[in-house]
Amino acid sequence: MDDAGRPSGPGRTAPGGQAGVLGTALAGVLAAALASGSWQWFSTYLGLTLLAVVFSFAAPPVRMPGAGSGHLRALAAYALVVGLCAALVLAPAMQRWSWLLPMPDTRAECARLGDYAALKAQAALGPLADRAGTALASAQSDQSRHAVNDCLASTTTLWLPVYGFGAALLTALAVHLLGRSRAARLRGGPALGQPRRSGT
Numbered sequence: 001m002d003d004a005g006r007p008s009g010p011g012r013t014a015p016g017g018q019a020g021v022l023g024t025a026l027a028g029v030l031a032a033a034l035a036s037g038s039w040q041w042f043s044t045y046l047g048l049t050l051l052a053v054v055f056s057f058a059a060p061p062v063r064m065p066g067a068g069s070g071h072l073r074a075l076a077a078y079a080l081v082v083g084l085c086a087a088l089v090l091a092p093a094m095q096r097w098s099w100l101l102p103m104p105d106t107r108a109e110c111a112r113l114g115d116y117a118a119l120k121a122q123a124a125l126g127p128l129a130d131r132a133g134t135a136l137a138s139a140q141s142d143q144s145r146h147a148v149n150d151c152l153a154s155t156t157t158l159w160l161p162v163y164g165f166g167a168a169l170l171t172a173l174a175v176h177l178l179g180r181s182r183a184a185r186l187r188g189g190p191a192l193g194q195p196r197r198s199g200t
Contacts, residue, residue: 026050031084038149039091039156047088054081060175063183075172083168087160094163095149095156103155110151117147 030050034043058081061074094101118140 026053031088034088034091036157038146038153039095041092043091044089044093047085047090050085050088051082054078054085060178063179075175078175079168079172082171083164083166086167087164090163091156091160094159095152101156101159103152103159106155107152110148110155113151114144114148117143 030043030046034046058078061071061078063071090100098104098107121140121143
């Protein structure tokens with residue numbers, strides 16, 4: 001029975017479970033759609049929105065007596081969804097900030113690719129390049145920026161599963177530790193990390 005007195009069994013899906021399923025599906029679709037081309041900051045907004053949905057409507061799985069592998073499956077699914085959302089949040093920053101994703105060789109190669117794109121923009125004008133002036137400079141800068149961003153984005157996409165899986169592992173560990181702490185409090189014992197008091 002739930003708080004309103006309605007039965008809550010295997011045949012009835014709770015609203016939180018529905019929201020979690022929808023959030024998972026939406027995260028997968030968005031990740032596939034954004035995996036091509038340059039990562040934009042809208043990806044961060046989408047990831048944060050999905051994290052808000054997951055944390056608001058899908059509670060972390062609680063280990064119950066006799067749950068066995070069912071709890072592990074629920075924990076893995078919850079952690080992987082959170083990791084996927086975290087990857088969407090981090091993607092634009094990984095592409096732009098070298099301290100978050102160094103890839104020095106790739107960044108140097110992408111810079112050379114940007115120079116090549118600028119030369120192609122100049123060559124496309126042919127004899128008119130000398131008279132293009134500011135327009136040519138703007139076109140070269142735009143073409144170079146797009147080439148560099150697309151190059152860095154492709155490498156970022158290759159590394160995203162690593163960062164997402166790392167976030168999933170951290171989420172699973174945090175949920176596990178919080179579950180142990182909650183179970184200790186329910187048993188009347190000390191919370192995780194607190195010493196047990198000896199009787200006097």
